[in-house]
Amino acid sequence: MTETADVPAVPTPDEFDAPELFINRELSLLEFNDRVLAQAQDESVPLLERLKFLCISSTNLDEFFEVRVAGLKQKAELLDTPGEADNRTPSDVLRAISERAHTLVDNQYATLNNEIIPALEAEGIRFLRRAEWNPKQRAWLAEYFEEELLPVISPIGLDPAHPFPRILNKSLNFIVSLDGTDAFGRKIRHAVVQAPRALPRIIQLPQAETDSGSHDFVFLSSIIHAHVEDLFPSMRAQGCYQFRVTRNSDLYVDEEEVDDLLRAVEGELPGRRYGDCVRLEVAHNCPVELSDYLLARFLLTREDLYQVNGPVNVNRLMSLQSTVDRPDLKYPAFTPRLPNALAPSGDLFAEIRAGDVLLHHPFDSFLPVIDFVRRAGSDPKVLAIKQTLYRTGPKSAVVDALVEAARAGKEVTVVVELRARFDEADNIELANRLQAAGAHVVYGVVGYKTHAKMTLIVRREADGLHNYVHVGTGNYHPKTARLYTDYGLMSCDPALGNDVHEIFLQLTSLGKVSGLERIVDAPFRLHDAIIAKIAREADAAAAGRPAWIVAKMNSLVEPGVIRALYAASVAGVQIDLIVRGICCLRPGIAGVSDNIRVRSIVGRFLEHTRVFHFAGGGEPELYLSSADWMDRNFFRRVEICFPVTSPAVYDRVQRELGLYLADNSGAWLLGEDGRYTRALPAADEPVVSVQKRLMEGPG
Incomplete structure (x- = not known):
């Protein structure tokens, strides 16, 4: 720890390694399933939707046992020693899971028998x-x-x-x-x-x-x-x-x-x-x-x-x-927005040339993303299309468009992740289909799952070749694009386009990336970059400059990032975390995480966006990413994290983050004990539902 005459000491992340500072990831995931179950118990939710949430909680629990419990049992048999930041052995965790999961299952069936079935019968x-x-x-x-x-x-x-x-x-x-x-x-x-x-x-x-x-x-x-x-x-x-x-x-x-x-x-x-x-x-x-x-x-x-x-x-x-x-x-029917400029009759490439285009699904239609690939396939100016596919479904309009582009003679390269859990069979089928159409298909990198979401279209125009890209937080899956919230950015920014081009070269040739200007990639630089940005906020707070972190993601697990957040909190950084599922950080601990607030939004749509905002001492930065803050995303996956540079897009994402922080309808607040309580409006406070608000129009 260093001190100067002008700047107070900033704690280092190494000071925050006590096991009691970390929530066990498996127990945190069970808490998420409990929040899903709470939607089934909420009488303000339409009845058949309540039944759907009950089913989702059951399906989630199935996968939890198939993967997480199965892995813990294997570890307990091989070497039953602590392996996580909370310092519990696999056997200890399995016992805690059994107790919590039995309670959860009992609540599921009580909800079914005492609430859902009688209401359906009525x-x-x-x-x-x-x-x-x-x-x-x-x-x-x-x-x-x-x-x-x-x-x-x-x-x-x-x-x-x-x-x-x-x-x-x-x-x-x-x-x-x-x-x-x-x-x-x-x-x-x-x-x-x-x-x-x-x-x-x-x-x-x-x-x-x-x-x-x-x-x-x-x-x-x-x-x-x-x-x-x-x-x-x-x-x-x-x-x-x-x-x-x-x-x-x-x-x-x-x-x-x-x-x-x-x-x-x-x-x-x-x-x-x-x-x-x-x-x-x-x-x-x-x-x-x-x-x-x-x-x-x-x-x-x-x-x-x-x-x-x-x-x-x-x-x-x-x-x-x-x-x-x-x-x-059921929920009232909802039709995603389709801006006139992005309609099939418009000039999509001209719109992207005019400025970055942000889509927030499912509030904005996924059709422009499909159209992006489909038009490229029939456009005589387009020379090549490259895309990553992690989950896209067995019958995908995106894959249809890629097949047609390959048949039309375009150079189509697709990076298919065969090991996307439970989608392996579908991905094998679509890989075979793409290869039969003449596309170049590769399966990512040995030892690393390709989880990055990106499309590159190379187009010859009057002044030379231009790269048009789509980069996003979610999969190219038309069905889940109507059920999950995700950001997608369309751009022809030369630096961003060149970065995407370099990453595709790495995925196909396996050579080193020569240096990225916009994108921060995993498994190479993302972890260090996030730690550095958190540390910068701590330095700014110690110096009395603006210091604020707002990070929205699906899961927060990686101990190094959590320690950095604790250090930043002690330094005076205000930190708002919007974490849908697993959160291993404990907020509200005196002298450690007093300045950290954690909320989870559970509603009609599955929250899936990853957004990271850093105040930067007056030089703010905003990033969108395919990666959560988990060990696997930082170290065992190919991921991208990219900055928002368009002022209009920046302002929109910031406003929407503000709505998420104001939500008092579908939000749950994490306590120091690892349990969640529902956020409720005060007597004189209006009810805010971020998802309902975004269904009405952009933030």
Whole structure:
């Protein structure tokens, strides 16, 4: 620590390494799922949207177990020593996760049974239990069982010749206890019934079998329960209980040892369905001896057992969003804005030449981004198109445009990230499709995921070649562009265009970047740059100059950045963090983080923008980025962080950041203890919802 006569001492980040200063990342992620669940409990949210949030919280928890819990179990088995800044061992974290996740699951089912289902029933949307079936419905469902289920179901009575079957990840299954003898005179105690994967998990009864105007549904599990004895003639089913197993779904590919990454990933995908077991869900009324029997089969402990009062896979209820035509129970329809200058009939390239164009999705339409690539494909002046693809969906208008451009003879180069988790199969398919059309396809860099979002179009104009770029915070995915908030910047700034060109050269040739003027890239410079910018704010505060950091991101995890933020807070920097999901920093600690405030916005759209503002002692800087402040983004991914240099764009982003900081409708405030409380307006304060405000017009 250095001191001068004029400037007070500025603490160094190394002073803030105590484990109690850090929130465990896994527990923080569970807190985010709790905030999502709170949307399902919020009566001001339309009913079918509440059901959707409940399903999202369930899906999020599935992925949490498939990836995060699975990884912790592996670490605990190999070397159970502290590996994170909070100094907990993997076993310690697993115990804490089990306690918190059990509470979360209990709350999910309480919300479903005590709030959502009764509210749906009041609206004529009913889930009929077996005891509620009238004779007409019972007859229809018996026919459904005979014609749809029985021909494809394969019950397995367990004996030495019929061992316990392989259970597919997250599939619906039943453990059945039997009494009696089979056709060969042997006593069979247990059987397993696997629900056919091809059949829907929720069956809607025909209108003729329901009350007028109502929507009646029956769970597939109820039909199997009702007819389980038909599957075991001459035996009596003493009990039938649904269960589901969650498995480790992370792929492992030794990239240094394979010749063809696409084929290696493709070969690993089938094994994902049968990874090591990490969680067992069973019906709440399943006897202890049966749940223990299943735990032993899957090599799990009672900490891994989740007994649920309802369907073992809540997210199957998401199908009601498309099945039930009740606009009054959903969010009002919203059409993203399309500025006249960016309409298909306008001159998009001329508009970009006139000045940088900012799009804030989903409030602004994603169509100009698709049109950017589509027009380039048919423009005789365009020579080349280059693009990164991380997640884009199996049927993508962006990929369609790239295919057409390649077929039209343009030089099309696409960097496809094959290892985008759970999108690997889709990305393999689109990579093959692009190659068949004549595009140059590469798969990023061995050991690093390509997470940068950028498109480069090289166009020959009267005064020479010009680079037009699109750089953004989110994926080239038309569907999620309507569901996630993301910034995209279109520009023909020569320096920015040259930087994008250099990064594409590096991704394809693997050579060193000669020096970037605008973009700060990972894994090379971004971490050091962020640390330096935070330190500059601390120096400015110590010198009495303007010092303020506003950073919006999805996750804040990396210990070095957190320590730098603590040091800046002690130096007097005011710090506002808008962190949607994981936040390992503890705000409000006396003498450490008094000047740090952390909020999370949860609403209709998933907050996904990454925006970093530094007051800079009177020389402010504003950046947009593809990267969160996480270890993986700084050190194990190819990322970009780029400055906003247009005054008009700068002012707009600043105004919108102000709205996020003023939100008292969808905002949650993080406390020192790692728990969140909802931000509520004061009695004389207007209600501010940033997402509703941005739906009305740009900030």
